[in-house]
Amino acid sequence: MVQxxxxxxxxxxxxxxxVDLFYRKVLxxxxxxxxxxxxxxxxxxxxxxxxxxWAFGGPKEYSGKDMREAHKDLVAKGLDDxxxxxVAGHLQDTLKELGVGEDIIGEVMSVAGSxxxxxLNR
Amino acid sequence: MARxxxxxxxxxxxxxxxxxxxxLRHQVSVPYSCRNGVCLTCMLRCSEGPxxxxxxxxxxxxxxxxxxxxxxxxxxxxxxxxxxPDDSLVFGRATVTAVDxxxxxxxxxxxxxxxxxxxxxxxxxNLHRSDGLVRSYSLxxxxxxxxxxxxxxxxxxxxxxxxxxxxxxVPGAALDIDGPHGGCYYLAEESDRPLLLIxxxxxxxxxxxxxxxxxxxxxxxxxxxxxxxxxxxxxxxxRELRAMATAHDNFTxxxxxxxxxVPAGCRRxxxxxxxxxxxxxxxxxxxxxxxxxxxxxKTKKLAxxxxxxxxxxCSDPFEMTDKRAVxxx
Numbered sequence: 001m002v003q004x005x006x007x008x009x010x011x012x013x014x015x016x017x018x019v020d021l022f023y024r025k026v027l028x029x030x031x032x033x034x035x036x037x038x039x040x041x042x043x044x045x046x047x048x049x050x051x052x053x054w055a056f057g058g059p060k061e062y063s064g065k066d067m068r069e070a071h072k073d074l075v076a077k078g079l080d081d082x083x084x085x086x087v088a089g090h091l092q093d094t095l096k097e098l099g100v101g102e103d104i105i106g107e108v109m110s111v112a113g114s115x116x117x118x119x120l121n122r
Numbered sequence: 123m124a125r126x127x128x129x130x131x132x133x134x135x136x137x138x139x140x141x142x143x144x145x146l147r148h149q150v151s152v153p154y155s156c157r158n159g160v161c162l163t164c165m166l167r168c169s170e171g172p173x174x175x176x177x178x179x180x181x182x183x184x185x186x187x188x189x190x191x192x193x194x195x196x197x198x199x200x201x202x203x204x205x206x207p208d209d210s211l212v213f214g215r216a217t218v219t220a221v222d223x224x225x226x227x228x229x230x231x232x233x234x235x236x237x238x239x240x241x242x243x244x245x246x247x248n249l250h251r252s253d254g255l256v257r258s259y260s261l262x263x264x265x266x267x268x269x270x271x272x273x274x275x276x277x278x279x280x281x282x283x284x285x286x287x288x289x290x291x292v293p294g295a296a297l298d299i300d301g302p303h304g305g306c307y308y309l310a311e312e313s314d315r316p317l318l319l320i321x322x323x324x325x326x327x328x329x330x331x332x333x334x335x336x337x338x339x340x341x342x343x344x345x346x347x348x349x350x351x352x353x354x355x356x357x358x359x360x361r362e363l364r365a366m367a368t369a370h371d372n373f374t375x376x377x378x379x380x381x382x383x384v385p386a387g388c389r390r391x392x393x394x395x396x397x398x399x400x401x402x403x404x405x406x407x408x409x410x411x412x413x414x415x416x417x418x419x420k421t422k423k424l425a426x427x428x429x430x431x432x433x434x435x436c437s438d439p440f441e442m443t444d445k446r447a448v449x450x451x
Contacts, residue, residue: 024427
């Protein structure tokens with residue numbers, strides 16, 4: 001049976017490790033940290049985990065509508081391509097740090113990239 | 123869309139509403155306080171229909187199997203028949219055994235529950251005054267060492283419960299309590315992880331209990347307790363904590379004062395600042411935070427950025443505003 005990306009990466013436990021690493025990078029980045037100032041950290045972490053699980057092809061569904069709804073208020077506060085790129089950059093760095101292979105990183109980044117228009121409500 | 127059957131009426135639940143929202147919109151009088159899944163005051167019992175798992179997350183197993191759930195977290199998935207939980211299911215009686223003033227605005231209340239309460243030091247109980255006023259207090263006592271429950275009460279300006287406790291509560295009085303609740307306590311299987319405990323004011327209560335629990339469990343790694351307050355009068359367990367530090371090599375106690383007068387042996391700093399100045403790499407640590415929601419949220423972020431996993435940061439933010447519950451009777 002062909003393994004999904006999620007399984008190849010190491011499943012749920014691997015995603016847990018990735019989420020903390022990724023979230024720390026986002027929180028200390030002055031370009032984007034202000035979008036997270038008032039968020040509940042546990043809730044935010046759960047959302048990021050759900051997103052990464054999905055981006056890795058794991059058991060989680062996401063629709064464009066969810067993405068739009070979740071980011072609507074942030075877009076109103078000025079969320080744009082530069083912020084999307086910053087977050088995507090942190091995701092890429094996280095995967096590199098975890099020793100994920102280039103080809104897998106490419107797959108994840110293309111899944112993540114496919115959400116751009118929905119995230120930015122275009 | 124789900125319908126809620128409560129007592130003899132049915133109420134239509136709107137899409138984004140919780141059960142509590144729906145009841146309040148219809149002016150149904152049910153007790154509630156924090157509306158955030160923390161205080162458990164709004165607990166109801168479901169006798170028919172499915173209960174979403176998210177609404178039972180922090181409820182004790184014994185209550186969960188009876189269908190008890192938190193109405194403020196419950197987004198119904200189908201029709202439900204609900205009611206107030208039977209008081210005998212939830213409440214226990216307790217007798218006040220001591221009320222000791224530890225500082226100008228802090229007192230220690232000791233209670234003897236009529237039925238033994240199985241709890242961990244650091245969890246909390248709700249105290250119910252006979253008129254329906256409810257407040258949550260953390261447990262500073264250690265079940266294996268203390269027969270009584272120990273709570274630390276800070277007298278707040280305009281605080282209905284705390285002023286009543288200071289002025290009127292005397293040994294021999296009976297109170298209703300419910301609990302224990304909360305997940306902020308020592309985990310014996312983690313005896314090989316360093317612990318960082320940071321608390322302000324009477325946020326010391328659960329941390330005192332957790333530290334004693336860890337030491338009584340022969341915790342192997344260091345335990346660092348930072349207690350912050352404004353004036354030295356607020357370091358209300360100074361003597362006990364210094365004695366603990368003398369008796370245990372792996373326990374350190376750091377009293378921190380944010381006011382101008384700082385006696386020898388105390389740090390002039392906020393507790394959270396002193397803690398992160400001393401410990402900046404927290405990977406694999408367990409962190410316990412207790413204080414105002416603002417302090418807890420800020421400190422949680424700092425602990426996370428210092429390397430602690432979010433799942434390893436236990437916090438117990440106390441609500442201080444008077445969000446008076448609607449009386450039960």
